[in-house]
Amino acid sequence: MQPVILAIESSCDETSAAIIRNGKVLNNVIASQNVHQKYGGVVPELASRAHQKNILHVVNDALTSAGVTPSQLNAIAFTRGPGLLGSLLVGVSFAKGMATALSLPLIEVNHLEAHVLAHFIQTEHKELKEVPTFPFLCLTVSGGHSQIVLVRNTNDMTVIGETLDDAVGEAFDKAAKIMGLPYPGGPLIDRHAQLGNPAAFSFPNTNVPGLDFSFSGIKTAFLYFIRDNIARDPQFINNHLNDICASLQHQLISMLMSKLNQAVDQTGIRQVAIAGGVSANSFLRKALLSRADAGLPAVQAGWKVFIPPFEYCTDNAAMIAMVGHFRFLEGKFSGWNVAPLPNMTTGSDAPSL
Numbered sequence: 001m002q003p004v005i006l007a008i009e010s011s012c013d014e015t016s017a018a019i020i021r022n023g024k025v026l027n028n029v030i031a032s033q034n035v036h037q038k039y040g041g042v043v044p045e046l047a048s049r050a051h052q053k054n055i056l057h058v059v060n061d062a063l064t065s066a067g068v069t070p071s072q073l074n075a076i077a078f079t080r081g082p083g084l085l086g087s088l089l090v091g092v093s094f095a096k097g098m099a100t101a102l103s104l105p106l107i108e109v110n111h112l113e114a115h116v117l118a119h120f121i122q123t124e125h126k127e128l129k130e131v132p133t134f135p136f137l138c139l140t141v142s143g144g145h146s147q148i149v150l151v152r153n154t155n156d157m158t159v160i161g162e163t164l165d166d167a168v169g170e171a172f173d174k175a176a177k178i179m180g181l182p183y184p185g186g187p188l189i190d191r192h193a194q195l196g197n198p199a200a201f202s203f204p205n206t207n208v209p210g211l212d213f214s215f216s217g218i219k220t221a222f223l224y225f226i227r228d229n230i231a232r233d234p235q236f237i238n239n240h241l242n243d244i245c246a247s248l249q250h251q252l253i254s255m256l257m258s259k260l261n262q263a264v265d266q267t268g269i270r271q272v273a274i275a276g277g278v279s280a281n282s283f284l285r286k287a288l289l290s291r292a293d294a295g296l297p298a299v300q301a302g303w304k305v306f307i308p309p310f311e312y313c314t315d316n317a318a319m320i321a322m323v324g325h326f327r328f329l330e331g332k333f334s335g336w337n338v339a340p341l342p343n344m345t346t347g348s349d350a351p352s353l
């Protein structure tokens with residue numbers, strides 16, 4: 001059998017649908033929600049309303065552009081969690097309604113595991129790309145999470161380090177908001193940082209024990225830094241935007257890389273991947289690539305690194321489709337009473353009843 005699966009993603013502020021046939025992703029339709037830009041962050045109520053408005057069109061587009069009819073589907077996969085309850089509800093309810101009408105099995109997908117497994121996405125048009133072998137480490141960094149995951153298999157993951165407070169994407173977005181930049185601020189900080197001097201200003205490195213992270217200290221320090229400098233020079237942000245962005249980004253990414261180094265030393269695993277929205281960051285991508293460089297000291301050299309294509313870094317349904325395919329082959333389906341799980345954790349494999 002060559003399973004054909006429709007996948008739906010609606011955990012935060014992107015409504016997305018994708019079709020996967022026999023393990024090859026055919027498309028990845030995404031409707032982004034610009035309504036949050038002026039609020040400096042995602043407004044949950046507005047997000048769920050926008051999902052309601054978009055979901056039918058997005059699913060229809062995915063089916064039509066793949067040339068697949070509903071009767072050709074073998075299952076419907078959907079993001080069960082983690083995410084915003086109202087947003088998840090839209091995707092889960094839509095998937096359940098459609099699966100009931102078509103008598104199809106449902107497959108629940110953990111959004112964070114999907115970010116990790118985005119590295120296994122293959123499409124019909126490109127040559128087969130090299131995928132990580134097990135075990136590997138994955139730094140999953142997004143607007144809601146920062147984790148180092150030990151991946152033993154497609155269905156066997158353990159979080160070995162995570163943030164104790166804010167996610168790194170949140171630190172990027174809050175810093176951007178403090179500077180008056182629109183949401184999401186991560187890509188804008190990245191763009192300005194490329195023109196700035198990373199050594200112009202220094203920000204504190206909050207080091208917590210083990211492989212965990214903490215980003216709330218740097219966020220507060222940044223708030224005071226901007227406040228104090230504006231008191232001296234009202235044009236401080238305008239005059240130094242590129243340098244501020246470069247210095248902040250340098251510190252945030254250094255904090256991530258230092259824990260990733262530690263995780264490699266501790267586990268002895270040298271296959272290292274990054275995933276999630278912040279994995280689109282140019283400085284993080286460069287820092288990771290430099291670890292694959294044979295010119296480094298022996299202890300750091302020779303990592304085999306996996307960096308996702310930009311389109312699979314931020315939220316998308318292609319990654320949900322990929323996990324849907326794996327779960328289909330395992331025969332792992334959800335009950336009809338499956339409900340959203342806003343706090344679903346990586347590796348939890350939560351039962352749906």
Ligand code: KG4
Nearest residue numbers: 142143144169184186277278280281314315
């Ligand atoms: O994975 P994602 O799309 O959604 C969540 O699951 O949270 O990640 C969104 C996050 C936002 O915080 C956004 O600012 C950040 O990813 N982001 C970036 C970049 N592109 C997106 N952060 C830094 N540099 C980027 N280039």
Ligand code: ZN
Nearest residue numbers: 142277314315
């Ligand atoms: Zn995400």
